[in-house]
Amino acid sequence: MASPQPVLKNFEDFASVHGTLLAASGLPPALYRQLFEKLSLETFDGGSFFSIEPCEGGRLRCLVLTAEFMAKESCVFLIDHAWTFRLLDALKQLREVPGLAERMASLMCVDSDGSLESVESEKNRSELDVMEILGREIEKGRERGSDAVWLELEELCINDEMLCSMNLCDRFSNLVALNLWGNELRDPEILLQEVGRCKNLKALWLNDNPVLNERHRTPLGDRILALIPGLEIYNSLFTCNFGEWALAYCGGIYSSDCPDDSPSRGGSSPLGAITSLDLSDRCIKRLSYKREIISDSVMPSLSHLNLRGNPLNEDSENDMIKCLQGLSNLKLLEVDIPGPLGSSAMKIIEALPGLSSLNGVDTRDILENRKHVVDSGLQPRFPEWKASDTLAERVIAAMWPYLMTYRLADMEKIDDTPVWYVMDELGSALRHSDSANFRVAPFLYMPNGNIASSMSFSILWPTQNVVQGEECTRDFLFGIGEEKQRSARLTAWFHTPEDYFIQEFLKYQEKLLSRKLPSPREASTMTTSALLADGRPLRVYTDIPQVEDYLRRPEFVLSTSPKDADIIWTSRQVDEEMKKALGLGEHHYFNQFPFEACLVMKHHLAETIQKALGFPAWLQRTYNLETQLTELIGDYCHRKRENLDNLWILKPWNMARTIDTTVTSDLSAIIRLMETGPKICQKYIEQPALFRGRKFDLRYIVLVRSMNPLEIFLLNVFWVRLANNPYTLNKNSLFEYETHFTVMNYIGRLHHMNAADFSREFEKEHQIRWLDIHERIRKMIRSTFESASAMHPGMQSSSSRVIYGIDVMVDANFNPKLLEVTYCPDCHRACQHDSEAVVGSHSVLIGHDFFNVVFGCLFLGEVAHVSPL
Structure with a gap:
């Protein structure tokens, strides 16, 4: 006992x-x-x-x-700890553990309108007769004694046909503001036809309508503005024509109950009584040309101005200062630092000596250097959700600022999967x-x-x-300074200056677009066989069970002594220290290249290709979060402004089998996930080619005899790995491992498929020649190794013979995408899965013969079952 x-x-x-x-x-x-x-x-x-x-x-x-x-x-x-979980289990626990979602919602100040009762109420509201709403608005206008109308038609399932039937222009001759947020509008031509006739519109909201996902030569917003030049607010942002109406709206003067009070003012400006004006996050690019409005003569009472989150990149610092100096009563200013007024709080205060507060900090404290402006100068980043989201989904959106993490470990190993928790x-x-x-x-x-x-x-x-x-x-971020990207990492919790990050991204993009791979070296003749002159077999030392079990060719014999072997085929890293300890010399062959980390570690692979080729179409945008978080945030913000998809996948630098890999569109999540170890962040392939409705990837095997000159071969077979669940981009599916990942060897059901059967059925399903796709994949693989050879000439070694696994996906346009290059021990399991290779008019099964083919090519110069690249 x-x-x-x-x-x-x-x-x-x-x-x-x-x-x-x-x-x-x-x-x-x-x-x-x-x-x-x-x-x-x-x-x-x-x-x-x-x-x-x-x-x-x-x-x-x-x-x-x-x-x-x-x-x-x-x-x-x-x-x-109120909640402890593994990330993939988070949504399931919130749905199934009684009271958990409610407690987390209360702790995170999440509005519980996403409950089932609220969703049902929203559904009922969306089914109201839209014409009845319009009738009520007409009656409200009569009661006000004004023909100005502000229509709130948010999330009412209005489609293109219904928009036409509403006949807004004829029904409301002075329609000032139209909110169509979250409806089902899809056809841009119908939208332009109906909305474009409302010439008095000052504000239009089309956010979260499918029509915004359509890509056109001329953006939809520009076409709308051409039809309605007086439009001042479009999709919550200021247009280039913004003026008094937009400013009065932000100052709380105009609303759905008071769309426009021009008749009652008798020509006076509505801005005269405004004391506080919040212009944050309105995408204002230039303020100085509105100097006749932003002045004491129009806004004599303005004392508080918030300009955070605006690029203001068409104004110089001097222009901005002069504009603000025209507001003599301005006491409280909020602005991005660094930003349009410069990078120094002291400089801003010196230029605007009448300020009593800058970014919520008393200017006297700043002048006396008692408090850093950034300390309270950043506005909290609040989560976004739709009215139809359940309470569990709202908690998922809100949780990242509250999470903390650790990994369990004992004397033997560290837990692969991190634990997250909420205090x-x-x-x-x-x-x-x-x-x-x-x-x-x-x-x-x-x-x-x-x-x-x-x-x-x-x-x-x-x-x-x-x-x-x-x-x-x-x-x-205790213990994390600027050398570890502190300011950028604060973006997980706060609204940091987007324009700064976007500019850094654009500079980075311009730099990479100028990259060009040097011309490849001319190939020279290589010794095709490593057999010894005396004709004896090559002795192989290995610690890999598959080699011991399946290498059966008479040209090779196994050796128990590394020193006495000719070939060292090992899963361990063989460095100079190990060579010296084991007595290994130049006459030995090794299954490793010097500096091969430039290929087999994900961050180095991306860096190698980007240095050589910039942004090739076959490599998704990739950032090393340890050094390129600023550029990643800029790319994310730029895509958001351009209304582009923003789904990303995070992968550890050097872990296999999708361990600690996450798919997310949440910027806070991306930044916080850095805390569980070094990662790359890569643009997710949102529209992959599917097979029977499921994601798949392909494992190719590359045999490398030399890196300089480059001599590589492709095994005439690939391994197909299929996801277990049908593919979907439903946000809840991001927590389903078996929907978005294909490597089921360690999690879930194993699902491989014979390559010949796959290519034949894929051709039939998609009406495309698989050989055309295969040829693109061959060119991509060749370019990958050319990049490594050009950027890392130190990889050359006459004593190295290596196999690499190349993982590939195909997008919906049937173009290949490189996922990763794996070190040879990760390829050894290929011999455990039979797959058919077609050689000429014959087909063979490569499985247990895998190492006989590999060793024959690398050490005997044979080309059976392989093709040169």
């Missing part, structure tokens, strides 16, 4: 077992004993010292000290500050001294003196 597990009996036991964890947490040693006591008694006493209060209009919560005073590093508090209500109320007064760290408590008994908590302690009523904050 097994002896009982040891129990922590005293503080000394606790400190001994948890020593490494305590040191890693950063908790001051003086607080270790207090932590032990609270863990032993499960003391959660934070409620006696703190209160949780609403902020940002109820969209966030903050933590406030209620105790009279708390000294730096004087105490530690336990924080429970309880108290911990989740801690907001960010660059100069935080508290610190939080995860802690794994093991009461029985082993990981099997572990319980996860977070611990909280003050890092500064805090007084009653002061907000308690933590640094969301």
Whole structure:
């Protein structure tokens, strides 16, 4: 009978077992004993010292000290974890665990209108008679004594036919604002015909209509503006013709209850009484040419102006300063820093000495250098969802700013899949500050001294003196400075200057578009056989079971001694130190090339190809998040502005089998997923070619005899891997492994298919010649190795003979896309799956004969079952 597990009996036991964890947490040693006591008694006493209060209009919560005073590093508090999960299980748990979605929604300040009852109510609302709504609007206009009309027709399932039947131009001669957000409009010509006749329109919202997904030579917005030159707001953004109406709308003067009050004003400006004007995120490119409006003569009472999130790239710093200097009563200014007014808060304050607050920070504090502007200068990033989203779906959209993560590990291995968690209500109320007064760290408590008994908590302690009523904050990016892209990473929580990131992306894109691969070197004759002059077999040392089991050719014999072998075929990295230790020399052949990481590690592969070719069509846009987060954010924001799809896939640098791989369109998720290890972020292939309605990818095998000159061969067979579920882009499917991934060897059902059967059926399904696709794939593979040879001449080695796996997808236009190049040990499993290869008019099965073909090509110079590239 097994002896009982040891129990922590005293503080000394606790400190001994948890020593490494305590040191890693950063908790001051003086607080270790207090932590032990609270863990032993499960003391959660934070409620006696703190209160949780609403902020940002109820969209966030903050933590406030209620105790009279708390000294730096004087105490530690336990924080429970309200939700712990693996990412692929998140949506399922929210749907199935009773009360979980409701608690998370409350903790994250998520509007619960996405409940089933609310969805049903929305459905009923969408079925209302649209004509009845129009009739009510006519009656409201009569009551106001004005013919100006503002129509709110959001999410009413209005389609093209219904839009025509509404006859808006004839029914409302002075239609000022039209909100068609979230309807079913698809035909741009019908839309232009009906809306284009409403010549008095000032504002038009078509957001979330299918018509916006149509790509035309002339953008739809430009065509609408040509028909309605007086339009000032289009899809929530200012047009180049914005003026008093748009400014009055943002100042709260105009609304659906008051579309336009021109008759009652008698010619006076509606802007005269405005004290606060929020122009954030309106895509304003130039403000200075509206100087006659943005002035004391038109807005004499304006004291608060918010210009955040606007590119303003057609104004110089000097133009902007002069424009704002025309507002003598301006006291509170919000603007991106760095941004249109420069990169220095001090410079802005010197140019506008009348300001009392810049980005929410007292200008006196800035001048006295007591507080950094960025500390509270960034606006929180709130989640977006549709009215039809369920509560679970809303929580998924809102969760990323609240999540924290860790990986479990023991003495033998680290868990492949990271654990994510949400702190309880108290911990989740801690907001960010660059100069935080508290610190939080995860802690794994093991009461029985082993990981099997572990319980996860977070611990909280003050890092500064805090007084009653002061907000308690933590640094969301503790220990991460600008060398690790701190400012860019803050985008996960805050609205950082989009225009800055877009400009950086455009500069990066321009740089890559200028790349051109050098002309390939002329191939020289190589020795085609490695057989020894005395005719004896080549001795092979290997630690790979498949080679031991299936290499049966008489030209090769297995050796148990690396030193005595001719060929070292191993799964381990053979570096100079190992060669020296084992007595290996130049007369040995190795199944590795020097510097082959430029191919087999995903971030290096993308870098190699981009340096050589820029943006070839067969490589999806790829960013190394450890060094290129700024460019990725710029690309994401640029695509969003251009209304392009924005689905991305994140992959660890050097992990196989889709471990820790995620598909998402959420920018906050992309940034936060960096915390689970180095990754690339690659544009997802949203429209792949399908086979029987499912995704597939192809594994090709490349045999490389030389990198300089380049001599490579392609095995005349490929392996087909199919997803188990039908393909869909439904956002909930992103949590379904068997829908978006094809490698089922380790998760789910294994689903391979014979290559000959696949190509024959694919041709029949899509009415296309597979050989045409295959030829494109061959050219892509050749270009990949030409790029590596050109960019990394150090790969050349006369003693290297290697096989690589090439994973390929095909898009809906039947063009190949390179997924990755895998190191040869990952190819060895190919011998376990028979697949048919066509050689001339004959077909053979390659499976258990895999290594006989590979070794014959690489070491004997044979070309049976392979084709030169």
